Amino acid sequence: MQAPITYVNPEYRLEAYLKNDLFEGIIGKMDYLNLYNNDFIDKFGTVLIAIHEPTGMVHPSIKTEGFDDVLQINFWDIENEFGNYKPITKEQGLEMREFITKNKDKRFLVHCAAGQSRSAGVACAVECIVNFNGDAYAYGTGSSAVKSHERYSPNYVVFDKIIKD
Numbered sequence: 001m002q003a004p005i006t007y008v009n010p011e012y013r014l015e016a017y018l019k020n021d022l023f024e025g026i027i028g029k030m031d032y033l034n035l036y037n038n039d040f041i042d043k044f045g046t047v048l049i050a051i052h053e054p055t056g057m058v059h060p061s062i063k064t065e066g067f068d069d070v071l072q073i074n075f076w077d078i079e080n081e082f083g084n085y086k087p088i089t090k091e092q093g094l095e096m097r098e099f100i101t102k103n104k105d106k107r108f109l110v111h112c113a114a115g116q117s118r119s120a121g122v123a124c125a126v127e128c129i130v131n132f133n134g135d136a137y138a139y140g141t142g143s144s145a146v147k148s149h150e151r152y153s154p155n156y157v158v159f160d161k162i163i164k165d
Contacts, residue, residue, distance in 0.1 A: 017115070018149050020125070022130060023143045026123045026152065028115030034065060038130055040079045043067050049096070049122055051075065051112035054086075068106055071099045077118045079157045093161030096122060097129070100162070104130045121144055121158030136163050 043066035128139035
């Protein structure tokens with residue numbers, strides 16, 4: 001069994017991640033667990049969207065305590081169906097859109113396995129809903145902290161399922 005990752009200064013580690021007035025972070029699962037276990041997440045006024053692989057386990061409630069609201073959802077980081085692997089469904093997109101809309105006055109912490117593609121696609125949808133009232137065209141032509149950040153490569157199928165479907 002691999003030892004847990006421990007950072008001497010987790011705040012320094014987060015410099016590579018987007019953190020602003022809208023986002024507490026857009027991060028990977030291991031970073032989330034490390035920060036949560038060391039109590040380095042500002043959970044007050046923050047909601048969690050945790051994206052897992054369908055074959056993986058969701059976080060137990062003890063690892064999500066303290067957030068204003070939590071959505072745990074499972075889908076693969078793919079754009080098209082491939083054998084038994086399926087992308088985000090229309091129903092999952094609607095579930096996330098409703099969750100984001102319900103919590104649009106909060107800050108968001110979004111994580112997936114690596115914190116680069118699925119979580120970035122969801123974060124783009126958060127920006128679109130919160131800052132552009134869900135107008136995908138205005139969002140596409142407007143300013144985006146997620147799209148302009150070098151770390152992220154948003155999965156736009158995820159974005160489209162949340163915003164357009």
